[in-house]
Amino acid sequence: MATGTQEQSALVVAAHGRRGLLECGDGRQKPYMVKGRKLRVVCGDRVLWSQPGDGDVALVTKICQRDNTLKRPSPRDGRAEILAANLTQMAIVIAPLPEPDLFIVDRYLCAAELMGCRAILIFNKSDMKSKPDTGSDDYQAIGYGIVAVSARTGQGLDLLIRAMDSQIAILVGQSGVGKSSLINALVPGSAVAVGEVSGATSEGIHTTTASIMHTLPSGGRLIDTPGVRDFIPHIDDSRHVQAGFREILALADECRFADCQHLREPDCAVKRAVESGTVSMRRYESYKRLLRSVQASPPNA
Numbered sequence: 001m002a003t004g005t006q007e008q009s010a011l012v013v014a015a016h017g018r019r020g021l022l023e024c025g026d027g028r029q030k031p032y033m034v035k036g037r038k039l040r041v042v043c044g045d046r047v048l049w050s051q052p053g054d055g056d057v058a059l060v061t062k063i064c065q066r067d068n069t070l071k072r073p074s075p076r077d078g079r080a081e082i083l084a085a086n087l088t089q090m091a092i093v094i095a096p097l098p099e100p101d102l103f104i105v106d107r108y109l110c111a112a113e114l115m116g117c118r119a120i121l122i123f124n125k126s127d128m129k130s131k132p133d134t135g136s137d138d139y140q141a142i143g144y145g146i147v148a149v150s151a152r153t154g155q156g157l158d159l160l161i162r163a164m165d166s167q168i169a170i171l172v173g174q175s176g177v178g179k180s181s182l183i184n185a186l187v188p189g190s191a192v193a194v195g196e197v198s199g200a201t202s203e204g205i206h207t208t209t210a211s212i213m214h215t216l217p218s219g220g221r222l223i224d225t226p227g228v229r230d231f232i233p234h235i236d237d238s239r240h241v242q243a244g245f246r247e248i249l250a251l252a253d254e255c256r257f258a259d260c261q262h263l264r265e266p267d268c269a270v271k272r273a274v275e276s277g278t279v280s281m282r283r284y285e286s287y288k289r290l291l292r293s294v295q296a297s298p299p300n301a
Helices: 102-115 136-141 157-164 179-186 190-200 238-244 269-276 281-295
Strands: 008-016 019-024 029-034 046-050 058-063 069-073 080-085 089-094 118-123 145-148 168-173 211-215 221-224
Touching (some): 069 102, 089 102, 089 157, 102 118, 102 281, 118 136, 145 157, 157 179, 168 179, 179 221, 269 281
Parallel strands (some): 029 058, 089 168, 168 221
Antiparallel strands (some): 008 019, 008 046, 019 029, 046 058, 211 221
């Protein structure tokens, strides 16, 4: 055990404000608090910690270099708010109910592209008779993997487990799509684990506002996050938006102008592809909405 000023490394497996839970190198888990006010620790962070005195609570002193971060604009001031770090996969859940918001799905996919991590789409509640538009044809056409599952019946869970193998994944999606049910189906004892996390910190962990990392039986990791009504990735330059839409980025070099934003410019390869049906009209509309949102963001937000 670390004592005094000696530091050890650990992985953040639960984060709620300035407190949470660490997983140490030997597999032990310890409650932590953050030293100082400048550190903003998130689930997935690799950190250094020390153990002041004989207390049981670790003191996180440093965040190690991050491979990537999932960011959104802060509701308070628009500045980048980091939700999770060091991800290799984003797993986006869609369901017949609530009605899918494909523009949210596209924004999560955009975030994954910009982070440089894989993305898969999980169509949950596939046993329901209702079959709304899930955009599956559009997503399959541009190479995204899709897994149809039912947390209630177990359909497709074996395929999903294989897709999560060896990944550090984050489970995202609208409120009500069944993320908690999927976690319970994928991670035996996850409800117990959440309770243990809650009891390990003096302030408690509220699952509606906390991010918690579970270990999958296959060896992968899965971060459970609160459901959202909306999501938009934090992008500091509108010129980067096209990099989040792989089919648009693939055509960008064919436009007449190097700085083409694919809106009103002449000889735009993207607009030609939309008109011919090669690029989805709905995905193009999603791109334009996100581009306008980023352009309208305050400078340096």
